[in-house]
Amino acid sequence: MMARSDPLRLETLRHLFKNSPLKDLDAVTSADYIASLNHGDLPRWLDALDKLPPVIPSSVDLKTQVRIGDSSDASREELEALQELLQLFIPWRKGPFTLFDIQIDSEWQSGLKWNRLLPHIQPLAERKVLDVGCGNGYHGIRAVGEDANLVIGLEPYLIYVMQFQAVKRYLANYPCYLLPIRLEQFPGPFNYFDTVFSMGVIYHQKSPIEHLMQLKKTLRKGGELVLETLVVEGEKGYSLTPKDRYARMPNVWFVPSIETLVCWLERCGFVDIKVLDTAVTEHREQRKTRWMPFESLEDSLDPINQSLTIEGLPAPNRAILIASIPD
Ligand SMILES: C[S@@+](CC[C@H](N)C(=O)[O-])C[C@H]1O[C@@H](n2cnc3c(N)ncnc32)[C@H](O)[C@@H]1O
8 A cells, every 4th residue: 555655655755856865765754764753643644644535626726825626526425524534633733724625724824924924035936945844834835836846844743744644635746745854854955955944943942053053054055044933022142941831832942032043043154134024923823723622822821911921921922034045
């Protein structure tokens, strides 16, 4: 069974990189590697992927949203089966996705972030894109909608990898792929990508500088980094390290001021650093839905003072920066 021996269906990518530095893909994508991740739900998820109805979408829009096919492409039984299978991958945090008119209303309206950055970055057409910490691949799929040549996402959290696989099932010929690994495990190619995204990732790193150095290694000369992160008010040099959780998240290590972030980028050798946007996260962008019924922003903020998290820290404020590698 193809889906079992090649659980992530990466044949095309293997072929593409046969003689390149990415030829060692097997080490991080084979059935053995996926099994070694030893996730209890994996057999159930792989089974669900196998059962996805083989429907062919009559239309695909990845440019203004992620909308694949419509309900007239499938029978009622197929639509019911699809809806049930997609629910096995709850929680859907990033999205939304519309598959054959089934609306996966995710926790995050990820298109809002995309709209904030897209007008300001190098056009993605014909570019090779790496999306580090891509979640279920929503932004990478939108990059394909902008005619990127190749998009590779890196994401260690398996349920998001599975969500991507479910959507990708209906985007078989589109050049987006996801590797179930952390950036630290990326086997290359290095000095290769035209655009590298790191969005919502750096504050989860114990060493943000190491993260920036690794991102830099993946970019070709003249390539562009798109860095999105939580930030706090503060002077150059200041960053917040929560004593414990931040907005209920247990794994937040450094939330820098914008000036500190610029300084980190400069120290790592990036140039042409620009702040594109800052935005306080609002309930319309992050909220509980039927497809993500667990705690969300409303549970993470102080109920009386919404400018604070429930831990009494500054409420989430996010910035998007771009930076380049010198030519
Ligand atoms: C907050 S989510 C952001 C998802 C998406 N980039 C977005 O902007 O909506 C951060 C993701 O980064 C992943 N992640 C954390 N550290 C990582 C690392 N070192 N390499 C690759 N992914 C990482 C997490 O598993 C998580 O899914």
